Amino acid sequence: MRFDKRLSRRRCFELFKSLSNSLFEEVVANDRKHEERKKIFSFYIVPNGRWGGQNERVVDVFYGSRPFESVVERQDDESGMPHFRRRLLTESGGMITYNIDSYGLVFCILYPARTEDITPWEDFIILEKHIDPIFLTGTAILKRHWKILSSFSEVRCIDGDPSIVDFVRVYWVLFTKNVCIDGKLQGRRIVKASLQVLYISLTVGCSGFLLYLIQLLMK
Template identity: 35%
Template sequence: MRASRILVRRRDFERFLAHAAPSFEEIAGRDARHPERAAVYGFALAPGGRDGGGDRRVVEVFYGTRHLEGRTEYVSRDGLPPRRHHRSVGEWGATLEYQRMDNGTVLCTLSPAGSENFRRHERTVFVEWIRATDRLRSKAMLERHWRLLASYMEVTSLEGEPTLTDRLRVGWVLFTRSRIVGKEYDAAPVRVWIWRLLTFAATVGLSGFLLALVQWIFSAPNPPP
């Protein structure tokens, strides 16, 4: 009897939990622009998630938050004079997340940087379903995901200075990957365009076939008397 596929995938993810931090530290160390981003926003590698590291189904790689300014607001109260309230306005960085699902496969997602008044319309981008979880040991895959995170951070953050390569990389991902916009699932635009193209081709092809059939019927010689 073969080993449980779910258990094999879980073991792969446990190994990833143990080695994700040093792997991404090495990859980040080769990114010339990373120190500048980390100095402004902070940077964290969180096997087990950013909330204390207790969730062994999650690995997060993310840039942190920073203070932008303080604001004074007046909050209305029923029957009472407005109360003056001071609050801090900040910006958060982009996140690369790996989440193990119940069947052991791993979902890799990106979340954009943003602030209260400057944010992307997409909340989450589905980068990749990792079904062959032994690929989590692949440095090439992790480096590719890191480049996506770095470019996404440059494109979506207030301090970002995206290059043409950054814009093309992010544009391609947003065109070819599904995402969450607001609270709704939004299919990858490339799938929508392919479906429209196939529908148009089928419609035109059917119309052409029917036209040819009609022409053949009316051009056929009359049967002998």
């Protein structure tokens, strides 16, 4: 049994939680667009989770929500008489969450930005899994995750200003990572594409080999 290894990972995750604010403040300092997004959405680094801070297995890093427009909606009362009310439409910024499992390994999951009337087709994206928490106590891996959140924020937010690099990074993440759609976790598209290429290569290769054998037999 390896109790010590699992407990060591939990201690490293607790250290990550205690350092998370300073670590991410260092990371976002290198993102020139972060301050503008922070002014629009506000920004939070929350050990123990954004929903009440009661989940000791989670660290959430996210942009908040903001109203961006108001709409007039019709509602009929019981007699059928129409009533109209004005309601604010809101946009929620993106979030990355770090969740430690019972083995002491961490999943990093991205939830893209969304608005009430423009919902992204993916529920969430698994950026990385089975991370040893010791690597979260430095900034190298956090910078990689942050660049992805930053690019998704620029591409998916309605007032975003994405660069070509942002578009390429978003496409690459969607192509290479596990994506959850309508509550179902999808296989990585890069694996499917690679298998298709392998299948075609083997089919063509086998066909060529069979033709070669036929030619030999006909001589």
